[in-house]
Amino acid sequence: MTSTPPLKPKHPFSFYLLPFILPILLITVWQLASNLDWLKPSILPSPLVIAQTLLDLLKSGELVQNISVSLLRVLEGFAMGAGLGLIVGFAMGLSNPMERSLTLITGLLRPIPTIAWIPALILWMGIGESSKVTVIAVGSFWPVLLSAIQGVHSTDPKYLEVARILEKDRVTLLTKVIIPSALPSIFTGLRVGMGIAWASVVGAELIAASSGIGFMIMYAREVSQPDVMLVGVAAIGLTGLLIDFLLLQLQRRLLKWNSAWAGES
């Protein structure tokens, strides 16, 4: 391979504009439809009304408050689930007996949708924080587990052979060869896991909670405030996008050696 460091491509303005065109178009049509009274405000309020509600909720601090509560739950649950996923994943990836002895139970539990656990967890742990955090942990555990196993298995045997020739001990082998090899796969798992964690928190809050963004949406439905409901829905999307963006930045920073990223900015 005679690859020189690729030049950073300079994009025209339209490249940055392109993602925004369709959303702006949809919102415009929606606003027009509302102005023409084609849409009932009690079912679907106009974008301008929703924007006004968003401002109000931001000013009162209600939105930020609810998002922070949910975000904190996500971070706690994700740390637990992803941490456990990494530990079990590495154990299964590195040791054949370990993989063999866990393969049946993981195969049985994995297909169960996360939200199916919510009633059981509420029964066991009550409707407090711990049941919600556990739901998130369960949700984020699986993708991280699978990506860690896959990552360890994908280590090139040729790299392991070089380490053998260089008489490296097991710890060096793990930290300098296997973990870096597994990192691209693990990052994919972390991003998927974070997405599921964020989805799980909303699910848990919709069922039983007295705070959080899911609670805000559910409560707004009960008191017939469709605008508040939709602000909540939009806030979930935006926060999820932001989290994924941050993870992607971290990934690019940590995996800058990976030639697959070399051309992207």
Add this chain to the structure above:
Amino acid sequence: MTKPMALQIKNLSKHFSLSQGELTVLKNVDLTVQPGEFISIVGASGCGKSTLLRLIGGLEQVSEGQILFGDTVIQKPGLDRGMVFQEARLYPWFTVEENILFGCRNNLADAEKQQLVHDHIKLVGLSGFEKAYPHQLSGGMQQRTAIARALVSRPQVLLLDEPFGALDALTRIQMQQEILRIWQEEKITVILVTHDIDEAVFLGDRVLVMSNRPGTFKKTLSVPLARPRDRNSSAFLALRKKIYDEFFSKKKTGDRP
């Protein structure tokens, strides 16, 4: 450094068990390599020459016979035998510097390691590229890094498994000159496995020709030419032809690779 040791291969055979039965890859191989010698082993692909090198490297176990390094029987890989493969096998997450550092003996002080890394980057002519990642390097530069990594632990033997096979023709010639210079500077034993007859004659003190299935040395030629060798001199071409005929002679049709 310990006293230079000879490498002895005694009546070595290697079988692989396959589903269809046993396959004998190497049979009755004998070879003694003196310290500081440059040995070229030429053979067609699949003749077992790479397997022989992996056995010397300790990456495979012998089936019969033994390989002695000094008085010790080789059973596993070790830093006394550096190895370079056809693919550079650099760790893509390490820079040039870090890759070479990874080859250092574990028990050295950090300052000593840094010095060794610095010296070997200079030795292979990569000064200025210390912080580059493998994907930013050309194939030749990647291979230089791999050579530095194999040499930084100061091995007594350097095992080269078709190290320039994946390079373009011009880079290959350049790398052949480089490896010769490095061999002369470091005064180590080199065993080169190649399918390039020209390369074998240009580099080796001796050229060993390997037969096919099972692999064994069918001919040993010493190369009495002074270095640097002229690839177009009549003596060089005569030797080259001799080896060529081992593979493609019209008389011995039964022994075609």
